[in-house]
Amino acid sequence: MVTEYVLRKLEEILGAANVYASPAQVKAYECDGYVAFKSLPGAVVFPESTEDVSRILKLLSEERVPYVARGAGTGLTGGATPTRGDVVISLAKMDRLLSLDLDNHRAVVQPGFVNLELTKRVSGRSFYYAPDPSSQSVCTIGGNFAENAGGSHCLKYGVTTNHVTAATVVLPDGEIVELGSSFGDADGLDLLGLFVGSEGTLGIATEITVKILKKPQAVQTIMALFDRVEDASASVSGFIAEGIIPAACEMMDQLAMQAVDKSRYHVGYPSDVEAVLIVEVDGLEASVRALSQRVMDVCLKNGVREVRSAKSEEERALWWSSRKMAFPAIGRISPDYMVQDGVIPRSRLADVLKRIESISQTSGLRIANVFHAGDGNLHPLICYDSKKGETEIAQDVGRQILELCVDVGGSITGEHGVGIEKIVEMQYQFTQEELALQQAIRDQLDPKGLCNAGKLIPTPSRCMEMKGVAHPTVSSMEQILSASASVQTHIAR
Numbered sequence: 432m433v434t435e436y437v438l439r440k441l442e443e444i445l446g447a448a449n450v451y452a453s454p455a456q457v458k459a460y461e462c463d464g465y466v467a468f469k470s471l472p473g474a475v476v477f478p479e480s481t482e483d484v485s486r487i488l489k490l491l492s493e494e495r496v497p498y499v500a501r502g503a504g505t506g507l508t509g510g511a512t513p514t515r516g517d518v519v520i521s522l523a524k525m526d527r528l529l530s531l532d533l534d535n536h537r538a539v540v541q542p543g544f545v546n547l548e549l550t551k552r553v554s555g556r557s558f559y560y561a562p563d564p565s566s567q568s569v570c571t572i573g574g575n576f577a578e579n580a581g582g583s584h585c586l587k588y589g590v591t592t593n594h595v596t597a598a599t600v601v602l603p604d605g606e607i608v609e610l611g612s613s614f615g616d617a618d619g620l621d622l623l624g625l626f627v628g629s630e631g632t633l634g635i636a637t638e639i640t641v642k643i644l645k646k647p648q649a650v651q652t653i654m655a656l657f658d659r660v661e662d663a664s665a666s667v668s669g670f671i672a673e674g675i676i677p678a679a680c681e682m683m684d685q686l687a688m689q690a691v692d693k694s695r696y697h698v699g700y701p702s703d704v705e706a707v708l709i710v711e712v713d714g715l716e717a718s719v720r721a722l723s724q725r726v727m728d729v730c731l732k733n734g735v736r737e738v739r740s741a742k743s744e745e746e747r748a749l750w751w752s753s754r755k756m757a758f759p760a761i762g763r764i765s766p767d768y769m770v771q772d773g774v775i776p777r778s779r780l781a782d783v784l785k786r787i788e789s790i791s792q793t794s795g796l797r798i799a800n801v802f803h804a805g806d807g808n809l810h811p812l813i814c815y816d817s818k819k820g821e822t823e824i825a826q827d828v829g830r831q832i833l834e835l836c837v838d839v840g841g842s843i844t845g846e847h848g849v850g851i852e853k854i855v856e857m858q859y860q861f862t863q864e865e866l867a868l869q870q871a872i873r874d875q876l877d878p879k880g881l882c883n884a885g886k887l888i889p890t891p892s893r894c895m896e897m898k899g900v901a902h903p904t905v906s907s908m909e910q911i912l913s914a915s916a917s918v919q920t921h922i923a924r
């Protein structure tokens with residue numbers, strides 16, 4: 432609980448202008464991109480340095496006040512949402528590029544630095560930052576670090592963890608530690624690897640060193656339109672089987688194409704094709720020509736209706752905008768939608784998409800599919816109308832899809848994380864022993880259970896009781912939080 436005393440101390444550390452506490456000020460921080468669960472923070476604070484963050488965490492630890500870090504709030508699983516009157520620690524004012532070392536291909540940024548801004552800063556010298564989540568024009572590198580974010584071009588170049596080499600992190604007791612190494616492998620346990628993707632549950636990153644890459648000499652983008660989803664899926668498996676690793680390989684189904692074509696990123700997809708693939712190959716000029724021909728040949732072998740490469744940079748940019756803006760475009764065809772994020776083996780694409788279609792028919796909710804086909808990372812977009820009371824049906828549909836992903840040998844998240852949204856499904860993917868091990872590591876770093884509590888790991892002792900809960904609604908969240916509270920009491924004793 433944020434008391435008057437805590438507020439006063441926060442103001443002493445940061446100045447009154449950097450502490451929000453009135454309901455009107457904190458309202459905008461009641462959720463992230465997962466809008467099904469909202470809860471007001473006790474306060475929102477805006478540190479400007481690593482030392483500020485350290486002093487805040489020391490205070491909150493002493494006063495036993497829960498807190499959650501926040502980047503741009505584009506997360507889709509409730510990771511940055513406060514759950515019990517937490518202090519939201521916004522990194523919005525820690526948004527500087529601290530250093531650039533082009534000779535060694537490194538950049539050091541503060542966590543609030545926006546992803547796309549990094550590429551913009553170095554592109555004049557033919558460099559770029561590879562991880563490219565579709566939200567890259569607004570999401571922060573701190574949020575990417577915490578979620579181990581992926582993106583369209585991560586098939587060939589790897590996700591965030593493959594591009595972060597070092598970080599300064601403030602631990603829950605306020606201690607400042609340096610993890611990893613700017614160059615080469617750090618000795619000892621891979622603690623940096625532990626922090627990347629830990630969803631802000633182990634501490635707060637305040638400086639992040641990332642790799643920047645030289646732009647490839649040539650890039651070719653290919654669009655392939657298919658009459659049948661099965662043929663598009665077979666082409667994706669075909670590329671990999673032929674030893675072609677495209678820089679990106681994205682798929683959208685008919686409903687997603689219809690939504691995008693209603694938006695300002697209108698491509699004019701034929702209304703009767705079932706799937707489009709957007710495939711990009713890059714490298715040296717000569718090899719790119721040959722590779723793109725091989726990609727087209729695989730598509731032709733699999734019954735593509737039409738396949739061609741982009742004729743200009745403008746056309747390529749439009750194709751990519753249509754893909755990257757596909758999530759928001761769903762708002763054109765549905766009052767509400769929920770984005771899912773599961774992973775399946777590539778070879779099961781066609782089968783799983785059929786089963787998702789059958790879940791859609793049984794539930795009566797439309798599901799559009801937009802995804803990173805190359806790495807089997809599905810993003811079913813479940814369309815619903817909260818005003819018609821369909822929220823819980825949509826949540827149940829999400830649960831069925833995630834369980835399907837696990838059943839075919841995949842996982843419940845590819846890049847959006849677990850947050851609040853998938854905390855129950857963690858029990859479907861992991862055994863109680865595995866969850867207890869994860870919790871034990873978390874307890875070592877955050878023994879008071881204050882750092883982004885109620886997220887990522889369901890409390891093992893309550894796993895069995897939580898089994899029947901379909902998805903965290905406000906009341907089931909209370910159960911989860913009381914479970915976290917019991918851990919704290921246990922530790923406090």
Ligand SMILES: Cc1cc2nc3c(=O)[nH]c(=O)nc-3n(C[C@H](O)[C@H](O)[C@H](O)COP(=O)(O)OP(=O)(O)OC[C@H]3O[C@@H](n4cnc5c(N)ncnc54)[C@H](O)[C@@H]3O)c2cc1C
Pocket residue numbers: 463464499500501502503504505506507509510511522542563564565566569570571572573574575576577578579580581582583630631632634635636637758759846847883
């Ligand atoms: C339209 C749209 C498209 C998207 N496309 C993609 C995509 O292609 N790929 C993808 O991976 N994601 C995608 N996302 C999800 C989201 O953008 C990513 O998860 C992103 O990494 C979140 O960054 P953020 O700055 O908004 O972080 P937030 O949403 O503010 O926070 C995310 C999590 O990180 C923690 N956190 C934030 N900063 C820190 C820090 N400095 N230290 C420790 N923890 C911290 C928060 O507590 C929270 O748990 C998309 C979202 C939207 C809305």
